[in-house]
Amino acid sequence: MPELPEVETIVRDLRPKVLGRRFVNATFYWPRLIQNLTEDEFCQRISEQEVMRLERRGKYIIFHLPGEKLVMHLMMSGSLRLQPADSDPEKYLSAHFLLDDDLRLSFCDSRKLGRIWLVDDDALVTNGMGPEPLLEDFTLEYFIEQLRGRKAPVKPLLLDQSTVAGLGNIYVDETLYAAGIRPSRIAGELTQDEIARIWQAIKDVLTRGIANRGTSLRDYRDGFGNPGDNQTALQVFRREGQPCYSCGTTIIRVVLRGRSTFFCSQCQK
Numbered sequence: 001m002p003e004l005p006e007v008e009t010i011v012r013d014l015r016p017k018v019l020g021r022r023f024v025n026a027t028f029y030w031p032r033l034i035q036n037l038t039e040d041e042f043c044q045r046i047s048e049q050e051v052m053r054l055e056r057r058g059k060y061i062i063f064h065l066p067g068e069k070l071v072m073h074l075m076m077s078g079s080l081r082l083q084p085a086d087s088d089p090e091k092y093l094s095a096h097f098l099l100d101d102d103l104r105l106s107f108c109d110s111r112k113l114g115r116i117w118l119v120d121d122d123a124l125v126t127n128g129m130g131p132e133p134l135l136e137d138f139t140l141e142y143f144i145e146q147l148r149g150r151k152a153p154v155k156p157l158l159l160d161q162s163t164v165a166g167l168g169n170i171y172v173d174e175t176l177y178a179a180g181i182r183p184s185r186i187a188g189e190l191t192q193d194e195i196a197r198i199w200q201a202i203k204d205v206l207t208r209g210i211a212n213r214g215t216s217l218r219d220y221r222d223g224f225g226n227p228g229d230n231q232t233a234l235q236v237f238r239r240e241g242q243p244c245y246s247c248g249t250t251i252i253r254v255v256l257r258g259r260s261t262f263f264c265s266q267c268q269k
């Protein structure tokens, strides 16, 4: 569930607090969180490593350490919170990391689908991902080329991280509403003008999501454990049966390629 705006919010919250801090140790309550090392290897390697940089790539959180990268993916229900080391333990704790300065970074995850890696090069994990939608390399020309001739509906192509990084079910439905395009439209049959509207809507919807500090429908919490505000800005997602804010038509829910999909049949063509 955490998508680009949620992960970006967490990274922005944590960055000023963790830069220059050192990992003291790690404790795992759900060792299968670690994808590429044993628990012992992980704990040995992370100890005493300093956080040089903290970045987001798509939905991944990347801690740059002197010799390697600690990469995290929150998947459906994960959250990452920073608290004083003596705070009460969190619910659904998968792991916690003690940092010097008496800080504790908790990876909480009710569904236990989250993943972490400790690797020399984060590209080993993020390999094949498309451009960042809010950076300059996500050009309209690139986006047109990605959709050209494609026989799939546009929605699954936007969910595909190799097309563009960071979108998930919430922000794709909101993007297609903002662009006035039905999620089931065949991508290769969209006009250049329609593709340009989707391209702009991706940026607008994600920018708004970040400004609102993410969407909290269930599990998502920011870097300090607080909910975001973007759920109040949603136009279609999880609004089936309610009137469209623009035209009053009832918002419809359908299942498209296995994903719940929400749209307005009047505003989206």
Ligand SMILES: [Zn+2]
Pocket: 244, 245, 246, 247, 248, 249, 264, 265, 266, 267, 268
């Ligand atoms: Zn409408």
